Amino acid sequence: MDKMAARSLSIIVVLLLLVAQASALQQKTVRQFHNNSKADTIRLRTLYELGDYYLLRKHQDRLSDFQNAEKVFFTAYGIADSENVISKYGKYEFQCKLAEVFVLENQPEKAMSLFIQAAKFYHDRKFIAKEANTYLRCVINIWPGSDDYEGMQTLLFKALRIYEELNQPGDIVFTNYWIALTDLHRNRANNYRLTEARCNQMIVKYQHTNALHLDYIYSLLSRINRYRGNLNKSLSYSLKSMQLMNSTKDTTAEEQIFAELAQTYQDLEQTENSIVYYKKTIEIRERKNIPQEYLFRTAGFIAQGLIKLHRPVEALNYIEALEKRHKPDNKAKYAFIEQIKGYCYEALRDYKKAEEAYLGMINDYRKGDDEMWYIAKYDIARFYVLRKQYLKAAAFLNDNTPPSNFSKAKDLEYLLFQVDSSRGRFLSAIRHFRKYKTMNDSVFNLSKSKQVEELQLQYRTSQRETEIKLLTKESQLQRQNVIRAQNARNLTYAGIAVLSLFVGLLYYNYWVKQRNNIVLNQLVLEKDALLQEKEWFIKEIHHRVKNNLQIVMGLLQRQSAYINNEEALKAIRNSEDRMHSIALIHQKLYQSDSPGFIYMPEYIAELVNYLKDSFDLGNRIHFQKDVDDVYLNVSQAVPLGLILNEAITNAIKYAFTDQTYGEVSISFLATTDGCHHLMIKDNGAGLPQGFDSSSINSMGINLMKGLTKQLGGLFKMTYDSGMIVLVKFKVENSGIPENQYNQQEGFVITH
Template identity: 25%
Template structure:
């Protein structure tokens, strides 16, 4: 049995002594990358190198020390020294959090999650698995903030593994697929892509019961692992290949791949990995009917399982967490002490300042009595002013009510006039007279609508033009209803104008919109009317009325109708600039002076 294991290990290592290959420096790679690669093939060498890195970084930059703690935690995790692994992982996370480095934080969270996942595997405690999932979720969140987010692939792989342990297979599948996308776009060293391939194959085998499809994914992972000499990854791939071949009933391949997994597991120095490879080897030999080596492997597997499940591990982890919490508490106490010293210095400064203030207080008291006499005189004047203010406020409110009543009566009177015009128009037979009567009626109704808006609001001196233009346009639209659907576009800013400006502006708008409804849409397939009002770039108010009708000839129609003469007269009254464009319809623009 032992010669077979030794032969497989020698074959996988390429015939070179392990220590020589593991410790050989890699040209062009940082020390961190070299140690990460060592974690996949010689954990003992990785442990020595990471301890040396931590020792050198003690008086160096905090980022280098944080990275050393993380690498040391990874090496200790691979030796199932979970208490120490958690300790250094937490110290690494603390430093990276202070530095605000999401890449390092994601790596530290991933290490802590991996450690809790292995503890859960050894103890079969679901709470530990749930804690591992929480930490993996934090690793994903930190990895998403990293630029570039290369570490995100490791976090997604680990999150998928934990979801798989919790039987949440759909969530695991999504995580593996995301990990593949990130790993291809943002390569890491060592690569996360073969890990995602192998774990995805394991999901196909366990959840989907497709061992043949799973073998293809394991075979994809093996060349990538070999390229980086990642023996831990190879152990995982060969182990799952053996399980897949066992499910297919191919006992010869199952035993061969189990032997490869066992050789790599023995060489890794990782008790957790060795325990898994012993289990698969025992199962493969038993399935092949080779009971003698199967019994030896079963005994070795049970012994390994008992060591991993030791209660001392859990107590050590608990002690580590307590030690870390005490360290955090000591750090908080130190910060509080520094804060207390600052407060003592501040109190001393305040005492000195108070003495100076007391010296000035005597001078201030003399001024105080003088000011008090002045305040009494001012208070008497203030009471008189307040009484006058109250009287003026009451008068102002009464005037406002009177103005509202005036506007209400004006509106009612204008409505009466409009009604009389409507009755008179009903008796007319001359089309021109009837048209003139109806136009006059509409002009009166436009002014009446403005006064209606004034008495319905508390502000009786200015007109809300946005509301007024909307009501006036919709009123005219209802008056000139046609069989065609008109696209009415209102682009109105919130502007308030005095009544003296609002009345002529409302009459002018009434003429422009009425002309559009009467003359613009007979030949238009899809009638469109746009009314816009608001400040332009220079702060002046701009009124636009635009339709998509056939337009007209200003020279021919300038003086033949009263409305055509009324438009420029109202513009002159407003001191506004009136412009007309008859390209693609009729487009009036009225530019008013800046409002005061």
């Protein structure tokens, strides 16, 4: 049992070494791939996805993410193929991704340069669709933070000409949307008409086609009319954009559509509806990892709506939860949070905290953002008016730029009326109040309220018609499902019948097999008994052969007592040793549980011990053994045992004269070419100068050569600080994995 445990332990150790070598090789291969491989699609795709991961993931340290994305895209840019412009992972695609990163890092000039370079490359190579896409991509990324409206429109018109040449309606509509948007922001008051005309032109031309992105156009028309105060038209266009989005299943504009619809409902004072769509907008922006300022502005509208519905605690909890999810990363974004908290504290009548929040908002807002700067000053002025601190309010209303938003402009007139009244400026107060009433009446007169109701009714009716169509389809599907269910039931019954027949056949086959198995088991038992008997006979034969060999050895020993000739005595002694090596094999076969095979480590150890005792060596010669766990069949074990006997006997007799101390090494090891090497080496006197094993006429050497030939192997004797006997052969049925063996022409031993 101890031997088996030792063998198992050695096998485990070898396996662990092989696994370690394989792991080291794999790591080396990975390093070689990273350093030497060409830029292929898999590698570039991995870098592309890694860069996008850094850009899109929700993480507090966004600047670090942008820097990591820049490194990844720069690496991909360096290894991408500049000729591969069609692929998503081409060189100039990565250049555009780098430009997008520079926009996020607030380096628009750098980004613009990279976009224009990429567009020029596509232009020179006649890839005009990619050229147009690059112009449009540049505007979408750079324009929101740029005042260069003319430069942006130059790129947009270049893209538009290409899309018109290629006759791509969806891209034509989308590019016109961006042109109209830049027109609107360049000079809002004077360009409502120009923007509206371009949008209407797109609707007339493409409303009866399958062109995408018309929902953007309708949403932009809604914004224009909302700015003008035409809230009924604004709502009509918003609902139309949402209908179009639902019918085309294209949700790329859903964020903009929901946000515009929410603002329209807010201006119409339909607060519940506005909160619903503002929350949908926030969900989309959180999912898309939109910049924080857009999240916070929308959250402010939700808080204002909840406050209007007398739910200020819910509003404060909502904004605090959003702040935890998205911690502001600069002062301008803290200003948004402070502004919203100011609304909440004011509604909760905690005026001290409200004033602190509003003043913090004013300190943190960027003065360059006219629209937001106006809203910030308006909010704190309104707060002071409600607290009847009119002088403080007036300080924030002086030189305040009128907003483009009609609803905000209306509210500003009423605020100015209150401030002027408190300061005794009655003529100015009356003028502001008249403006307020005129604007208010234009929005909330009875006819327009009815129009709004009609629009909502039309939208709900349209939605109901869609639902009825869906219900009709569902009814038809249900009828079809009933028919399918009936067919399935009939098939099930038929299947059960077939299955029953099949089970019956299986049972019959099982019964037949069981009956056959009883007969077969009886035959197997008889066979096992015969095999045990055969093995017993074989063991008995080996036992008797061993006994007979020992009898012969005993006779030789008796005979040697009557012989005085030294040569004859040596011959008899050698014969005894050879017979013992054979007898030892038969003894092992008799004792083994695997008849026909000899476990070589044990056999070699016992043979060496016998020879040591036979020559009465004591500790004069040390034997060192290194033997693999190999089982040899008897046809190979016998000649190998005789070779061992001859080689070890020669070393004992001739290597160490004059009772000198020495060492004999015995190794029997497997090699990588599927062979085994047997080597017997001593550190004795060795061979005389010019010795040639092929020319000597020695019975021992000739016997070893003949036995090696019987093994089908190669024999060699050489000298290297002692005598070396080498035998190389292929082991048959050894119990170890057998590799392909190619017979070699020669066997070279180097000195």
